[in-house]
Amino acid sequence: MDNHSSHEIPSVGAYVGVFGALMVFTAITVGAATLDLGMMNTPIALAIAGCKAAMVMWIFMELRHAPRLTRLTAITGIAFLAIMLILTFGDYYGRTLPDTPPKAWLPQPATAPAPAHAPSQGH
Amino acid sequence: MSTTMAGPHAAVPPPAAGGGKNYLNATSGLSSWLLTVDHKRIAIMYLISISVFFAIGGFFAMLVRLELLTPKGDLLTADGYNRAFTMHGIAMVFFFLIPSIPATLGNFLVPIMCGARDLAFPKINLLSWYCYIIGAVFALVAAFSGGVDTGWTFYTPYSSTFSNGAVLSAIMGAFFAGFSSILTGLNFLVTIHKMRAPGLTWGRMPLFLWAQYATSIIQILGTPVVAITLILVALERALHFGFFDPKMGGDPILMQHLFWFYSHPAVYVMILPPMGVMSELVAAFCRRRVYGYHFVAMSSVAIAVISFIVWGHHLFTSGQSVYAGMVFSFLTFLVGIPSAIKVWNWMATMYKGSISYEAPMLYAFGFIGMFTIGGLTGLFLATVALDIHMHDTYFVVAHFHYIMVGSAIFGYMGGLHYWWPKMTGKMYSDGWARLSALLIFAGFNFTFFPQFIVGYLGMPRRYHAYPEEFQVLNVMSTVGASVLAMGYLLPAFYFVHSLYKGKDAGPNPWGAKGLEWQIQSPPITENFLTVPVVKEEAYAYVEGGGGHH
Amino acid sequence: MSKEEGDTTRMATHTTTPHQPAPGGDHGHAAHPSGYAHQFEDLGQQLDSSVLGMWIFLAQEIMFFGGLFAGYSVYRWRAPEAFAAASNHLNVPLGGLNTVVLILSSLTMALAVRAAMMGENKQILRYLVATLILGCTFLGVKVIEYADKFEHHLVPGYNFQWPVASEAAGAQMFYVFYFVMTGMHAFHMIIGAGLLLYFINKARKNTYHTQYYGPIENMGLYWHFVDIVWIFLFPLLYLLGLHLGSGH
Numbered sequence: 001m002d003n004h005s006s007h008e009i010p011s012v013g014a015y016v017g018v019f020g021a022l023m024v025f026t027a028i029t030v031g032a033a034t035l036d037l038g039m040m041n042t043p044i045a046l047a048i049a050g051c052k053a054a055m056v057m058w059i060f061m062e063l064r065h066a067p068r069l070t071r072l073t074a075i076t077g078i079a080f081l082a083i084m085l086i087l088t089f090g091d092y093y094g095r096t097l098p099d100t101p102p103k104a105w106l107p108q109p110a111t112a113p114a115p116a117h118a119p120s121q122g123h
Numbered sequence: 124m125s126t127t128m129a130g131p132h133a134a135v136p137p138p139a140a141g142g143g144k145n146y147l148n149a150t151s152g153l154s155s156w157l158l159t160v161d162h163k164r165i166a167i168m169y170l171i172s173i174s175v176f177f178a179i180g181g182f183f184a185m186l187v188r189l190e191l192l193t194p195k196g197d198l199l200t201a202d203g204y205n206r207a208f209t210m211h212g213i214a215m216v217f218f219f220l221i222p223s224i225p226a227t228l229g230n231f232l233v234p235i236m237c238g239a240r241d242l243a244f245p246k247i248n249l250l251s252w253y254c255y256i257i258g259a260v261f262a263l264v265a266a267f268s269g270g271v272d273t274g275w276t277f278y279t280p281y282s283s284t285f286s287n288g289a290v291l292s293a294i295m296g297a298f299f300a301g302f303s304s305i306l307t308g309l310n311f312l313v314t315i316h317k318m319r320a321p322g323l324t325w326g327r328m329p330l331f332l333w334a335q336y337a338t339s340i341i342q343i344l345g346t347p348v349v350a351i352t353l354i355l356v357a358l359e360r361a362l363h364f365g366f367f368d369p370k371m372g373g374d375p376i377l378m379q380h381l382f383w384f385y386s387h388p389a390v391y392v393m394i395l396p397p398m399g400v401m402s403e404l405v406a407a408f409c410r411r412r413v414y415g416y417h418f419v420a421m422s423s424v425a426i427a428v429i430s431f432i433v434w435g436h437h438l439f440t441s442g443q444s445v446y447a448g449m450v451f452s453f454l455t456f457l458v459g460i461p462s463a464i465k466v467w468n469w470m471a472t473m474y475k476g477s478i479s480y481e482a483p484m485l486y487a488f489g490f491i492g493m494f495t496i497g498g499l500t501g502l503f504l505a506t507v508a509l510d511i512h513m514h515d516t517y518f519v520v521a522h523f524h525y526i527m528v529g530s531a532i533f534g535y536m537g538g539l540h541y542w543w544p545k546m547t548g549k550m551y552s553d554g555w556a557r558l559s560a561l562l563i564f565a566g567f568n569f570t571f572f573p574q575f576i577v578g579y580l581g582m583p584r585r586y587h588a589y590p591e592e593f594q595v596l597n598v599m600s601t602v603g604a605s606v607l608a609m610g611y612l613l614p615a616f617y618f619v620h621s622l623y624k625g626k627d628a629g630p631n632p633w634g635a636k637g638l639e640w641q642i643q644s645p646p647i648t649e650n651f652l653t654v655p656v657v658k659e660e661a662y663a664y665v666e667g668g669g670g671h672h
Numbered sequence: 673m674s675k676e677e678g679d680t681t682r683m684a685t686h687t688t689t690p691h692q693p694a695p696g697g698d699h700g701h702a703a704h705p706s707g708y709a710h711q712f713e714d715l716g717q718q719l720d721s722s723v724l725g726m727w728i729f730l731a732q733e734i735m736f737f738g739g740l741f742a743g744y745s746v747y748r749w750r751a752p753e754a755f756a757a758a759s760n761h762l763n764v765p766l767g768g769l770n771t772v773v774l775i776l777s778s779l780t781m782a783l784a785v786r787a788a789m790m791g792e793n794k795q796i797l798r799y800l801v802a803t804l805i806l807g808c809t810f811l812g813v814k815v816i817e818y819a820d821k822f823e824h825h826l827v828p829g830y831n832f833q834w835p836v837a838s839e840a841a842g843a844q845m846f847y848v849f850y851f852v853m854t855g856m857h858a859f860h861m862i863i864g865a866g867l868l869l870y871f872i873n874k875a876r877k878n879t880y881h882t883q884y885y886g887p888i889e890n891m892g893l894y895w896h897f898v899d900i901v902w903i904f905l906f907p908l909l910y911l912l913g914l915h916l917g918s919g920h
Contacts, residue, residue, distance in 0.1 A: 009789050019779040026771050026906075030764070033911035041915065045907035053900045059897045060782045069316065070727050077731030080344045081738040083431055087447075088380050088742055091435065092749065094444025102717070134917070234711075241711035243721045309728050317721040318711070343728055347736035355743070363829030364848045366743060371828070371848070372751050372841040381739050654713075 003029040010062065025052050134276060145548065145645040160245035161648055165252050166230035167546070170253060173219050174228065174615075179266070180214035181608065183207045187571075189311060191597045196587040204587030205272035206288065209266075212275030213293055217300045218259060220531055224396035225307050225342075226255070227436040228538045229335050231546060233311050235639045235646065236329050237238055238320025238655040243313040251306035258299030265292035274585065276386070279367040279378045283359040294353045301346045301353075304392070308342030311335050320638070322657035329637055329661045330406075333420040334399025337427035341388040341395075345431070349385035351377060376442050383434035391430040393527055394494075395423055399533020401490055404471045404537050407635040408484035409476025413662055415468040422461035428459050434438060439510045448507050455505035462498050466491060481633070482556035486537030489564045493529025497522060500575065515585070518578030521571045531569055536563070536614070542619065544632045548644040549625030555617040562610030569603025636662050639657040676899045702706055706885030717885045724812050726890040730897050737901055740856065744849045744908065747842075754842025759912035761826060763817055765909040771902065777806035778899045785892040787887035796875040796888060803895065804889070807861055814858050818851075823845075829849070850909055857905060860898045 029048045032040065057063050063071055146163045156164055187209040190198045199207060231365050235243050242248050265271055267391040271288040273281050276295075315336050319328070356363040356378065365371035367378040405468050406413050413419055435443060435451030443451075466546075469491060478484070504510050513519060540560075544550055573596040589597070631640040639646075639653055705715055712718040750756045784799035825833040828848045834840040871891055874880070880888060 010786055012783065012786070015779055015782045015786070017860045019775060022775045023772065026768070029907050030768060030911065030914075033907065033914040041912075045911060046904075049904045049907055056778060056896050056900050056903070060778055060899075061893055062785075066723075070358065070724060073724070073727040073731055076340075077344070077734035080431060080731075081734055081741075084348065084384055084735075084738060085742055085745065087432060087435065087451075088377075088384075088746065089749075090450060091376075091438075091444050091447035092746055094446035097444070097446060098832070112851040239711065243711065244725060245709075247725075305732055309725055309732070312720050312728055313725045316724060317717060343732050344735050347732045348739045351739035351856075353737050355739075358852065363679060364852065365829065365844070366848060370841065372747060372754075372845045374746070374750075377743060377746055381742065384739075 008065070010065070014059055018055050021055060022052055133384060145643065146529065146547065147547075147645050149648045155292060158249070160241070160246055160249055162230050162234050162242050162245065162545070163646065163648075164593065165248050166227050168252055169222060169230060169255070172252075172259065173222055176214045176259065176262075177611075179610065180211050180219055183211035183214065185604065185608065186602040187211060187671055188381050190587050191589070192601045193590045194589050194594050194597075199587055201587050202272060204268035208585060209271045209274055209288075213262060213265075213297065213510050215527075216275055216389070217297045218255075218262060220393040221300070221304055222307070223393070223535045224253060224400065224538060225253075225304070225311070225335060225338055225392070228331075228400065228535075229311065229396060230307070232331065232542065232639055233314055233335055234318070235642070235650050236363050236637065237314055237318050238323055238638050238651060238657065239314060239318040240649045240651065242310045243318055244310050245578070248309045248310055251303040251310070254299050254303035254306065258296045258301075261292050261296035265296060268292065275314055276379075277353065277356055278382075279359065279375045283356055283365075283367065291357055294357045297449040298350055298353050300325075301350050304342050305346045307319055308339035311339040312343065315339075320655050320657055326417070327657055327660050328420070329399075329420055329456055330402035330416070330423075331396075331399035331544065332473065334395045334402070334423045337423035338392050338395045340424075340427045341392050341430060345385040345388040347385075348381055349389075352381040352385070355381075376438065376522040378442060379438050379511070380434070380544060383437045384431070388427075390523075390526065391426055393468075393531045395426060397490065397531050397538070398423065400424075400534045400538035400541070401465075401469060401487055401636070403635075404483050404487040405472045406664070407541070407633050408481065408487070409473050409478050410664045411472050411662070411666060412664060413468065413475045414471035414474075415464070416661070419468050422464045425461040426458060429454070429461070433458060433505075436505050436510070439507050440514045445507075452505055452507045452520075456502065457646045459498065459502055462494075468500075470672060478555075481540075482553055482560050483537045483541035483566075484534045485560040486540065489560070489567075489600035490530055490533040490537065492526050493533060493567070497525030498507060498527055500525065509583050512628040513578065515583055516578035517574040517582050517584055519559075520584050521574035521578060524571045524574075529571070533563075536560070541633070542639070543621070544572070544628030545639055545644050547625075548624060548628055549621045550632060551614075551617045551621035552624055555613060556641040559613035559617070562606055562613065564610075566603050566606030566608070566610050569601050570607055573597070573599045573603075606613075636664060689893075697919070705883060706881070707879070707886075715883045719884075719889075722886040723889060723893070726893045728892060733897060737853075737856070740853050741904070747845050747849070748912075751839075751842030751845065754839040755846045756844035756913035756916060757836070757839050758843035758850075759909060760914075760916060762823065762910045764822065764910050764914065766813055767819055767906055770810050771906050773806050773810050773813070774899050774902050775809070777803045778896050780806065781892045784891050785885070788880050788888035789882065791880060791882040791885070793875045793878045793880055796880060797872060800868055800872045800875060803870065804865060807865050807868065807895075811858060811861055811865070814854065819848070821851075822865065842894045853905055853909065857898065857901050860901070862896055864891075864895055867894070 025099065029045055032044050032048070035041075037044065063074060074114050146161055156168065160167075186199065187204070190196065190207070190224070191206055193199075196204065199249050219414075230242075230248065234240065265288075268289045271286070271290055271293040273288065273290060275617050277294060282294075315332060355364075355366045359366050359368065365373050367373045367375045369375070402413050402419055418513045433446050433451060438454075439448050454559040469487075485661065500518070504513060504519060504522055540551070540556055577593050577596040577600075580593070582589055628644050632644075633640070638657070641655070642650060682859065707718075708715055709718055712721065780799045780802040784796050784803060787795035787799060821827055822831070825831045826847050828844045828851070832844050834843045836843075868891070871888060874887070
């Protein structure tokens, strides 16, 4: 039944195989970091880490045999983390765009108009 | 439809529970309470604990209101006033409002409404109460060692560098209270998913359960973010790890982002459970199935999800990018949709219902009006241009008190009056309860409606002195607060009185539907002698034929 | 979360169950199988509930560490050169060694859970002890690394010194995150080690059987989660400046 954990005994081979793959990926991530790939270094490192994490979750943490609800729980956690990162970065990216108010804590050029948006307390 | 219950007052007699045994008298002695894993006893312990903090928070509120009676700062110094409103905020937000309904009514009712013997993890439930108590001790230490003057939001760099209050202790208090909230949410999610009785499908769940479910999602996904943020602030203060220190390349606004990522959803931790209570009250006292049941249920979940994408509206004026501000403004308006769905559906439920006017229903009426005012003024503040005018004025204070007091506490009080007979087996005096509800309603509006006006006129919040032209409105506010305080004191008397002199309530004094009304009052430790089987929808009242009292 | 109708475990099997647990399996004592907690209908429901509870707890943990990752990302985005230069003072061989040690401990932990599903308490014991030793190795290496940072004046707010003035603020921020992220990770490892000791003792007393192994499974989930955090920390902290050549 979809909603219950599978109680069959997983094979040792899968675990050892994942361990081997994780070792290989660790070597690749160190190797890739020694090359200067410009702005691609970090995305590649994160992609490899993501693959490793997915393998740990899928095999070691047995999401492959887990009920739908368990998988949904894992995805929900990751999705809300993504919401936090995207909206927070939206602010920091927005501040680099033109026509934003001057950053209040930086010294202002003498000609600039007084900042309309002083730091304030929260609601 | 109904197979297990007929009309009101024809409730199935409670399953014979040998010799009047119930969860209150099953065992005795202090350790039988402090080491209990019974969700009902833990609910009672939470009820007592949060009532203490409600009194503490109320005491500081009275200090604030008394200071503001006159334009000059004559009762408190500016510094003392900062400490008074901060302690008011910390006590009320972290130690009363967030645990209020989930930890008391939720703890008591979620397993019973599920038809279960207990929550999924009773020991973790007890651990949650101890986390709360550890946090409470930290908060009291902070209060007695001079208080905190940062505001309940702990904004840096003030909290990390300049404040000379007991900030670390208060932060630890909030941190532990947060973990008690996480553990409660975890328990509810697993219980609602895994322990519902046969036949209790998602589409038959009482709306209170739906509301608790949505609340738990916020508790699980939001609270840890504020926990780590508070740790970072504490480390910056104690070890000079300058996370939010511009000198080290840090950004104080990042602290506000992380703080409000939890603390805005936390508002919905406070308001979703009362919305669940509202649905129960409206159904029970109008003797109708809640109109648009599925929409009301789904709107709870929608509010929980949307609550996570609106936090930037707290940062409109603090240096956030205007583009982010515009996006957050738009997203904030979205919350209005599920909120309005709820209000319209409650009113549609009342329409042509046979309404009765017992004390819990009076709170429900109050809730609808107050929530509408609080919610609509929230839309004012979600508008960037208007917020730049009104931010940090009493308009904001009035807005969120209409949500947190006018709605959250009205829902809490309504729920407490509704389920008190179930929790204690005794009826309180309905006359006194109605009087108290009216006093709270009148006092509340006299306190906070003038603050909308005085805020719109430009009186800033968090100052102990103000220009003389604002005095009339401030006197009204303080007088209203005194009436409000009397309204809150009355229940302490008639509730305690009911324990000794109250009439026996019987299993179902309101003639209401729901699993909790089919068992004896107070329930036995195991709640049910046999696992109940649910064969009908929630609120399966016989319409038209359900003449009440 | 899941909204599908009727996924309660109790619906399918019991309709009017008397208030006593259903048989927990084929191991003889039907009324109270060992490990059974009274609020559940049977051990199957208990296992499902406890594993779901652990996953929900881990979702909470994702957000807890997520706050740190959000801060790290924002600050690194604002000072990429300083972060890369600061990263070059971390010891990549030791970090790499710890990565291998921790992944190996995840393997032994997974094998311990497998042994628990088979009810082999001796095997559980063996694999848990191996996991504990590997976890302690990780923490030992961490102590060596921390001590090195104290010696080289890389502890923010305490003795931080940085030769290049234009990078000093960003580099110090990098070390703030280095200490708090690895520190919070190590704190989770220490909690995990304590839990391992508890379960080692339980396994010694032959507590687990084929119907009751939820606690070991949850221990495993927690341990793997801590491993995953490290899988992200290693490239994000140690490998930023590798392509720039060694700093020391």
